[in-house]
Amino acid sequence: MIAGMQNVVKRFGNVQALDHVSFAIHEGEILGLLGPNGAGKTTVIRTLAGLIKADSGEITLLGKKQDVNNIRLKQHLGLVTQEVTVFEELTAEENLRYFGGLYGVKGDKLRQRVKETLEFVGLSEHAKKVPGKFSGGMQRRLNIACALVHSPKFLIMDEPTVGIDPQSRSYILESVKRLTMEGTTLLYTSNYMEEVQAIASRIVIMDQGKVIASGTLDELVSRIQHEETIRITVSNPSVALAERFRAIQGVKTVMHNGADYTIVSGAGSDNLNRVLMVAQQRGSVSNIVADKPTLEDVFLTLTGKKLRDEEAGV
Ligand SMILES: Nc1ncnc2c1ncn2[C@@H]1O[C@H](COP(=O)(O)OP(=O)(O)OP(=O)(O)O)[C@@H](O)[C@H]1O
Ligand SMILES: [Mg+2]
Incomplete structure (x- = not known):
């Protein structure tokens, strides 16, 4: 197990964001974390990555007991945040140099990684431009690149394809698949079940702070077959x-x-x-x-509701 949690609880005031959450991510796989708005996905990611502390439970990160103060562990972790968090006033290339530097990549190695990563997300031609001039999809791709420049072993992506054009979306999904072929392990969060169905080797479904089902697509679907x-x-x-x-x-x-x-x-x-x-x-x-049955049906059967609000009918 490269990462995971056991019985993790996290409260914000009287909101129980995580209610005894347990799951495991194995080396080389794409674990899809699926759930509607407010299910607790970002809170899972924040506690897993050590950005916030869980109230109770056990967390494993990169094969070790997670320690919020262990910076060395974080060198092997990449985190693509739900909001685009790049510097608007730096060019694409400068953003990558900055984030690579933060993780301790230096000199020729940094130069090479900046170039490779820009190529990887298809932004080589825009290296000298500032992200303020980018489309939403290009900004998202740069946001992903910033989390990849230090070649993390384990990459966490928090809804990386929200609100982007279909072309950028399929570009991102293809890149994600290539990454796993190169040996990166991935936690991929989304509320688009089609994406999770297409790329994840195993799936964890959350709702209202709880894991309500997990398994491979076939296992989940056979539960409601x-x-x-x-x-x-x-x-x-x-x-x-x-x-x-x-x-x-x-x-x-x-x-x-x-x-x-x-x-x-x-x-x-x-x-x-x-x-x-x-x-x-x-x-x-x-x-x-x-x-x-699809994942959507699994979700509908387990919760009695649709995954995304905008699709809910009367
Ligand atoms: N810092 C915080 N302070 C108070 N409540 C919070 C905080 N962060 C999250 N919550 C609450 O915890 C619950 C889970 O939120 P979380 O952001 O983890 O959901 P999510 O699955 O990522 O949703 P989305 O798909 O909208 O990003 C929600 O009820 C949210 O309002
Ligand atoms: Mg979220």
Whole structure:
């Protein structure tokens, strides 16, 4: 185990940000930490990285018992913060020289690492520009580069792709995969389940300060394999239709978002035909799929809610 925590508790006033959190990250893997806003992801990262102290519990960082004062441990740790934390008035290159220097990289080695890291995040052509002139995606890439310039063994990324264009997003995801091929271990935090599903070797799902499930994608999905998920798009959506779906025998949850409904039924309910019939009584159906559960379904089944607020329906 390169990093992890055991029964970690952290309170802020009367908010229990971490409620007996336990998980482990093994060398060479990408552990995806998935959870909605306020789940406690950043607090996990801050306590793991030793930026704040846990109230209780045990933390392992880089194979050792974590010690907030052990600077040597931090030399092998890279941290990509949720907010972009680069210097606006320094050029991309100067930012990298600064952060590399902080971690004790010097001379030719520093020059070489600055060059390599800029190449790695695709910013070589912008080395002499200040980040104030960058797009959001480029700023995020520079933010990642600053955490990589000292070649950390263990990299923690806190929602590195929030609010960026799809091109920068896929660039970042590809880079992350390349990093692990070069031997870096990664803790990757996101509330985009598609990202976590695409890159993580194992997944930890958090909600309200608690780990509610963990395992490989297959393991998580097989936990809810007995449930059926039907997605249906109708021409004439209404709240009343959601209620009609809810009334079908065996239906557990119905999510309604615009013209789309997601209907989760219990084991062996075989509700495809019933759902279709109910929908057709109220208008035409433009699409219907009964598909393999995704991480989103795992989350929905475990918590009764969607992962991201903006997707939540009535
Ligand atoms: N410094 C703090 N002081 C008070 N409350 C805090 C502090 N940091 C976090 N919290 C609270 O702890 C809980 C967990 O917050 P945290 O930032 O860890 O969530 P998160 O999963 O990172 O969310 P997001 O996806 O929005 O970044 C929230 O209720 C938050 O309001
Ligand atoms: Mg956060």
